[in-house]
Amino acid sequence: MLPLDALLLLQERDTTLDRLRHRRETLPERAAVAAGEARIAQLAPTLDEVRARRDDVAREERRLDDEARSLEERALEVEKRLYSGEVSSPRELQAMQADIEQLRRHRSDLEDEELEQMERRESLDAEVAAAESEVAEIEQGMQGQRAALAQQESAIDEEVAQERAARAEIAQGVPPDLVALYERCRAQTRGVGAARLVGRTCQGCHLDIPSTEAEQIRREAGEKVAHCDNCGCILVPA
Numbered sequence: 001m002l003p004l005d006a007l008l009l010l011q012e013r014d015t016t017l018d019r020l021r022h023r024r025e026t027l028p029e030r031a032a033v034a035a036g037e038a039r040i041a042q043l044a045p046t047l048d049e050v051r052a053r054r055d056d057v058a059r060e061e062r063r064l065d066d067e068a069r070s071l072e073e074r075a076l077e078v079e080k081r082l083y084s085g086e087v088s089s090p091r092e093l094q095a096m097q098a099d100i101e102q103l104r105r106h107r108s109d110l111e112d113e114e115l116e117q118m119e120r121r122e123s124l125d126a127e128v129a130a131a132e133s134e135v136a137e138i139e140q141g142m143q144g145q146r147a148a149l150a151q152q153e154s155a156i157d158e159e160v161a162q163e164r165a166a167r168a169e170i171a172q173g174v175p176p177d178l179v180a181l182y183e184r185c186r187a188q189t190r191g192v193g194a195a196r197l198v199g200r201t202c203q204g205c206h207l208d209i210p211s212t213e214a215e216q217i218r219r220e221a222g223e224k225v226a227h228c229d230n231c232g233c234i235l236v237p238a
Contacts, residue, residue, distance in 0.1 A: 004222065004236045006174045007182050007194035013167035017160060018191055024156045029149035036142040040135055047131045054124035057117050064114040068107045075103040181225065185233050194234040197226075205231035 081087060082096045171179050186193030195204030200214045207230040217226040218237045226235045 003174050003178050004194070004225075004234070006170055007178070007234060008196060008236055009170050010167060010174070010179070010182060011186075011192070011194045013163055013170065014186065014193070015191065017163050017167070020156055020160050020163065024153060024160075027149060027152050029145045029152060032145045033142050033149060036138045036145070039138055043131055043135055047128065047135070050124055050127045050131065054121060054128055057121045057124060061114055061117040061121055064110050064117060068110040068114060071103050071107040071110065075100050075107070078103070178225070182234060185227070189231050189233050192231065192233045194236055195228065195231075197228075197235040197237050199238075202228040202230060202233065202235060204228060204233040207231070 078096050078100050082093060082100065087093055087096065174182075182193040184193075189204065192204040195202050197203070197209075197214060197217060200208040200211050202209065205228060207228075209229050213229070217235055220226070221237045227233065228235050
């Protein structure tokens with residue numbers, strides 16, 4: 001086999017490898033996992049913000065509850081003294097009764113505020129639960145997608161390894177400088193380093209070259225490396 005013909009076999013293997021790499025990068029499972037990760041990333045700031053608001057409301061709810069309990073304890077202490085018989089002055093007894101009423105009015109106001117905070121917290125709890133449920137559902141779906149992705153990648157990687165081994169075997173029979181030239185052409189032409197010349201047409205870019213040039217390439221086949229004037233790939237006469 002002439003070295004130029006071997007370049008076409010290299011090209012076939014490289015084209016197959018490019019196709020396999022593209023297939024690996026564009027697996028639907030990869031897109032599904034990426035979409036799930038993007039949705040979770042989108043939800044994260046909102047979830048953090050709602051959690052922070054929920055925690056602030058919960059702290060305020062606890063503060064109001066603690067203060068209301070403290071007021072009730074103070075009211076009970078005053079009430080205990082009121083009915084203990086220790087105080088006999090009507091004026092002082094009247095003042096103590098007024099203190100108890102004021103403390104309990106204040107406690108009632110705090111309990112109303114606490115109820116409002118509790119309702120806000122419950123609403124925020126529901127928001128957090130809904131977002132966490134969506135994240136959990138996405139994560140569960142991605143587990144299956146990741147497993148399927150790993151399986152598909154493994155199968156493709158096995159094909160890639162086989163193709164690379166076959167390519168290496170072909171490349172061993174081609175002069176290193178010709179392989180290097182082919183690879184430079186392939187890099188410059190975005191994947192096509194060598195193509196068959198059929199008639200006047202380059203099969204790499206499917207454009208024609210002058211007929212006199214095509215004839216000269218055929219006459220010098222095996223003696224000189226020719227390139228397509230249009231795409232720059234190495235031309236291999238039919």
